[in-house]
Amino acid sequence: MGNCIICGKPVDGLVCATHEEDVVFEFDGDDPSQLTPDRYYRGVVDGYADFGVFVDLGDHVTGLLHRSELDRRLESLDWEPGDTVYVQVLDVRDNGNVDLGWSIRQDDREFRGTLIDAPDGEYRLDDVEGEEDEYETDESTPAESPADEPAPDESATTTNGGDTTPAEEGESEPATPTMEIEEPEPPLKRTTIDALAEQVGSVVRLEGEITGARQTSGPTVFELSDETATVECAAFEEAGVRAYPAVEVGDVVRLEGEVERHQGDLQVETETLEILEDEDREDVRARLEDAIEQQARPERVEPLAGHDAIVAIEDELVEAATAIRRAVTEARPIVVRHTATADGYVAGAALERAVLPLIREKHTRDDAEYHYFERRPLDGQVYDMDAATDDVTSMLEARDRHGEQLPLVVLVDAGSTVESADGYDLLEVYGADRLVIDDSHADEAILEDVSLAVNPTLADAGDVTTTAVAVNVAVHVNDEVYEDLGHLPAVSYWEDTPEVYAELAAEAGYDETDISERREAVALEAYYQSYKDKRELIADLLFDDAGDLASHVSGQFRDKLETELETARENLETESVGDVTVAVLDTEAFTHRFDFPPTDLLLDELHRRDREGDRFVTLGLDEDELHVRSTTSVDVRELGETIAETTPDAGVRVVGGHDGYIEFLAGERDAVREAALEALGETLA
Known part of the structure; x- marks a missing residue:
């Protein structure tokens, strides 16, 4: 009976069953039956086959590490014949075949000890070094006889009750009692x-x-x-x-x-x-x-396509990816807040596709991806106090009840204007980082309220969707999803898709029909249950190569949209303001307000289909909101200021800035309509 060399537990041999997997063995036998299953052994690569690697464990003993046992592709192994490797013996079959398993540890230093596995037992490596016959006793050599022993030293003493006296003649010397000193258990070495x-x-x-x-x-x-x-x-x-x-x-x-x-x-x-x-x-x-x-800083990768608007913000893309990767590495939750639109959902799904594999690698819990990454759709393009209060309440509850760290809050397709400042201020009180990824016209003042803003308008770059920006952030976060996301930028364009993105989608195997069906399907699903992320459903729509689901849902999209467009066209009022044609739709009276499509999407499609010439404006006049679509650039904030001057009692204010919409008091609706037409004439003159 001895003690386990690792934990000190009494055991027959040198290592207990619990810690056998922490020790690497050198095999000193010559028959497979002498191997011990489940132990890890040092071996030498003998050669490759289509189905795995042959590894020599000892004289005349070779095992097969089948490709199914590898944690990587067989072709990616960099082992050469003669290389020392470490494997686990899984089974020794009756016919002598040895099945081997993969060892994640491939160095002596990664094990907690090295032992010799011999047919007659286990031995410490130090005990047998320099001995030719370390495990066998030579039975042909007789033991020395007592007569050959040297005579006892006459000066020897005996111990009796603590007194020391000369040994008497003819009296045998008693054995000196010894006490076994138990060695202290060595401290555990740190593992990862x-x-x-x-x-x-x-x-x-x-x-x-x-x-x-x-x-x-x-x-x-x-x-x-x-x-x-x-x-x-x-x-x-x-x-x-x-x-x-x-x-x-x-x-x-x-x-x-x-x-x-x-x-x-x-x-x-x-x-x-x-x-x-x-x-x-x-x-x-x-x-x-x-x-x-080291882990947070991503490798620079090529932009998904040679789009000037993306190239202009490449440094910001890398910084955003670094912030996201750092949150994953620090085990901080990531909360993505995006608009409940096709562009918002697709952009959010692109980030999700990149981040979830990293979370799975970081955490040992199978459900970690649901705890450390959330998408929460927003009602509009502003991160207002309602949204911020909801987020702060959730994060403080998670901190107090579950000990979670404060999250990184990522605003996608929203949050670029000063209307979001109050929401950001509330997050800042608690020290939660804020990252904005958006294509809407941004206010430079918002840079003081967020940790980082990735917005092409801040660099005076060209027209680009939030999805195109988010996808390029995503491939920096995780370059292994590069090929998965190639079609997404094209999905986010309702018209005038840049050629580089159309080509990228085609290279990924998505034709125009595939792209339009996915865009329409996501737009429809974004409307229903708009407060939910619909993670699995959106992933199926965007990444299901068969496309059956997207085709089915897009059919529903077209049916519903065509019905509403027919009603809207019958009730559209067209006026001329100078050389500008303005089409006005009373969305309060002539749309189904609580059914698909939402006002924004209906006006977009109505404007795309019915616009005439280069100077055409479509106005959607709701009960207390005014939405503007124009073939020429219209600064909605400037338009709102002009309307406010004309109707000082209408409570006019702009939500979302340059490309937002105008709110007013419902009782002043007619006055706001007339003021808007007059202001458009002046603005576009």
């Missing part, structure tokens, strides 16, 4: 979270930052992040009682515990948890910060 899957059942030591803490009806669950990943660590004091109450989110800690699987997810059962201070804390913090900086 990304290696825990290979250490289930083992006790490990982790160092990192507490990024979450929540109390369940049973244990306290801490979320621990190191430079590689994040894992949940359960600590039990008693049912429903907070374990380690001094430990808070943001603390740097050292934790020891046993790796287990809890409902399929990796989890560490905490045995000790220590808050690090001074140099220990700074060492871990520096290691984490270095890793975060």
Whole structure:
């Protein structure tokens, strides 16, 4: 009976069953039956076949690492014949064939010890170095006889009750009693979270930052992040009682515990948890910060297409991608707020497509992608106090109840004008970062209220959709989705699609019909249940290559839109203001306000189909809102200021800035209509 070299537990041999997977063995046998399944062995690459790699484990013993056991494609392995590799013996068959498994650890230093696996037992490597016959006893050599032993030293003494006396003649010398001194258990070496899957059942030591803490009806669950990943660590004091109450989110800690699987997810059962201070804390913090900086900074990739408007903001694209990647690395939630339009949903889905794989890599929980990434559609293009209050309420509840960090809030296709300043101020009070990705005409003043704004209008770049911008951010966040997103910019253009994006979609296998069906289908689904992200449904519409779903839903889109257009055209009033033709639709009276399509989409389509000449304006006059569509550029904010001067009692204000809409008091509707026509004549003269 000995002690396990890792945990000190009494065991027959040198390592207990729990820690066999933490040790690498050198095989000293010559028959496959002498191998021990589930152990990890050092081997040598013998050669390749179509179905895997042959690995020599010892004299006359070779195993097969089948391609199905690899964590990568067989063709991507950089092993050469003669290379030392590390594999797990999965099974030794009756016919002598040896099935091998992949080892994520491919270096002696990644194991916690090295032992010799010999037919007659296990041996320390140090015990056999330099010995030719380290495991066998030569039975042909007789033991020395007592007569050959040297005579005892006459000066020898015996010990009796603590007194020392000369040994008497003819009296044998008693054996000196010895006491076995148990060596202290060596401290655990630090491991990283990304290696825990290979250490289930083992006790490990982790160092990192507490990024979450929540109390369940049973244990306290801490979320621990190191430079590689994040894992949940359960600590039990008693049912429903907070374990380690001094430990808070943001603390740097050292934790020891046993790796287990809890409902399929990796989890560490905490045995000790220590808050690090001074140099220990700074060492871990520096290691984490270095890793975060390295992981957050993306490799520069080529823009998705040679579009001048995108090239002009390339630096901002990289900075936005860095902010998003940093949030993932720090285990901070990401909340994407986008408009409930086709452009908003497609742009948000592009970011989602890039971020979710990174979250899956970072976290050991299977459902982490639903906790650390959310899309919340907005009602309009302004991040107002209603939306900000909702977000702040949610993030404070998540912090207090579940110990979550404050999120990175990403505004998509919204939030570029000063009307969003109050909402941003509320987020800033709590220190939540704000990132804007938008194509709407931006106010430079908003730059003071957000962490970063990615908007082509700030660089005086050309016309581009929010989706085109968001897709280029997404491929910097995760270049592995580059090919998945090529068709999305074209989906976001209702007309005048830049040729570079049409070609990109065609290269990805999407023709004009495929693109238009996806655009129309998303637009329809964006309207219904507009407060929900519809994650799986939107993904099916945009990335389902068969396209059956998109074709079906776009058919419904066209049926509903054509019905409303027919009614609108019958009630359209056309007037001439100077050399400008203005078509006015009373949307309050002649549209179904609570059915598809929404006013904005109806006016867009009506203007596209019925405009005449280069100076044509379509006005949508609701109960208390005025929407403008024009073939020539109209600054809605300037138009609103002119109307306000003419109708000082109408409560006129602009929502959304240069390309927004105008609100007014319903009782002044007729006065606002006349003032708008007059102002358009002056503005476009």
